[in-house]
Every structure is written in C-alpha cells, then in structure tokens.
Amino acid sequence: xDFLKDLWGFLKVRKKFWxxxxxxxxxxxxxxxxxxxxxxxxxFIYTVF
Numbered sequence: 001x002d003f004l005k006d007l008w009g010f011l012k013v014r015k016k017f018w019x020x021x022x023x024x025x026x027x028x029x030x031x032x033x034x035x036x037x038x039x040x041x042x043x044f045i046y047t048v049f
Contacts, residue, residue, distance in 0.1 A: 011017055
C-alpha cells in the first residue's frame with residue numbers, strides 16, 4: 001500500500017497525471033493475463049492480440 005501512496009505523491013507533485021491511464025491499462029492487461037493463464041478462455045484471448 002505504501003507503493004501506491006508514493007506513486008500517487010509522485011504523480012501529484014510532478015503533475016504527471018497523463019501517466020495514470022497508461023498505468024491502469026498495464027495493470028488491466030496484467031490481471032487479464034494472470035486470470036486467463038491455464039483456463040479454457042486462454043486460446044480466445046491470444047487470438048485477440
């Protein structure tokens with residue numbers, strides 16, 4: 001949780017709010033890959049990319 005506070009402090013102080021959507025998209029892709037690894041949905045996910 002401390003990492004998220006530090007990240008938010010960095011974004012707020014340096015006015016780098018444009019990085020927030022990029023970080024969120026990367027997190028979503030990471031969760032998608034972790035959740036679909038080893039399931040029956042995995043072949044369908046790989047065809048999207």
